[in-house]
Amino acid sequence: EAGVTQFPSHSVIEKGQTVTLRCDPISGHDNLYWYRRVMGKEIKFLLHFVKESKQDESGMPNNRFLAERTGGTYSTLKVQPAELEDSGVYFCASSQSSGGETQYFGPGTRLLVL
Amino acid sequence: QKEVEQNSGPLSVPEGAIASLNCTYSDRGSQSFFWYRQYSGKSPELIMSIYSNGDKEDGRFTAQLNKASQYVSLLIRDSQPSDSATYLCAVRQSGAGSYQLTFGKGTKLSVIP
Numbered sequence: 001e002a003g004v005t006q007f008p009s010h011s012v013i014e015k016g017q018t019v020t021l022r023c024d025p026i027s028g029h030d031n032l033y034w035y036r037r038v039m040g041k042e043i044k045f046l047l048h049f050v051k052e053s054k055q056d057e058s059g060m061p062n063n064r065f066l067a068e069r070t071g072g073t074y075s076t077l078k079v080q081p082a083e084l085e086d087s088g089v090y091f092c093a094s095s096q097s098s099g100g101e102t103q104y105f106g107p108g109t110r111l112l113v114l
Numbered sequence: 115q116k117e118v119e120q121n122s123g124p125l126s127v128p129e130g131a132i133a134s135l136n137c138t139y140s141d142r143g144s145q146s147f148f149w150y151r152q153y154s155g156k157s158p159e160l161i162m163s164i165y166s167n168g169d170k171e172d173g174r175f176t177a178q179l180n181k182a183s184q185y186v187s188l189l190i191r192d193s194q195p196s197d198s199a200t201y202l203c204a205v206r207q208s209g210a211g212s213y214q215l216t217f218g219k220g221t222k223l224s225v226i227p
Binding site: 056 | 118146148150155156157158159160163202204206213214215216217218219220
């Protein structure tokens with residue numbers, strides 16, 4: 001069974017540009033989560049989808065971040081325009097059902113904003 | 115603000131010894147507790163979950179939970195060099211519909227051959 005995959009693995013962009021990160025959850029997992037780890041800090045929650053609906057977006061830092069999950073399969077996280085403080089590692093995780101406790105993480109996308 | 119605290123380390127133990135990793139959390143209503151292992155540049159990998167007070171053993175790993183003290187720990191017996199990684203403590207917050215995990219910064223473990 002394939003795990004959570006994320007694309008790209010690395011991205012280097014300039015301040016003010018737009019970047020779109022993609023996450024493909026484990027097949028059949030309704031729950032999809034986005035997390036972020038900035039340098040020197042802990043991994044922090046961004047938002048949670050159940051199928052195509054946003055269940056909890058309390059961790060989204062501001063309106064420059066837009067997450068979508070059309071069709072309830074893969075998800076994208078767009079940052080527009082990117083700022084220096086957006087640099088970090090963006091993780092995606094998925095779990096099997098709303099009661100599914102185990103969140104399986106992807107390898108992350110390393111974003112560097114210059 | 116709900117927090118999870120871990121010693122950042124590095125924690126160095128000799129091969130074959132017991133490694134003890136500790137974590138405290140601030141949200142008294144937390145129900146679910148997880149230990150993830152993360153090798154450098156890789157994804158966090160779940161190694162233990164624990165939901166009730168006491169000990170839970172899985173192979174060389176034992177998770178311990180004390181909700182009264184808001185404390186969770188991970189013991190690794192017979193530590194191996196391959197156990198060298200960062201160990202992340204994660205807590206699922208209380209509250210209806212809330213499935214987000216709150217992480218500590220992680221403890222870096224180094225097992226010396």
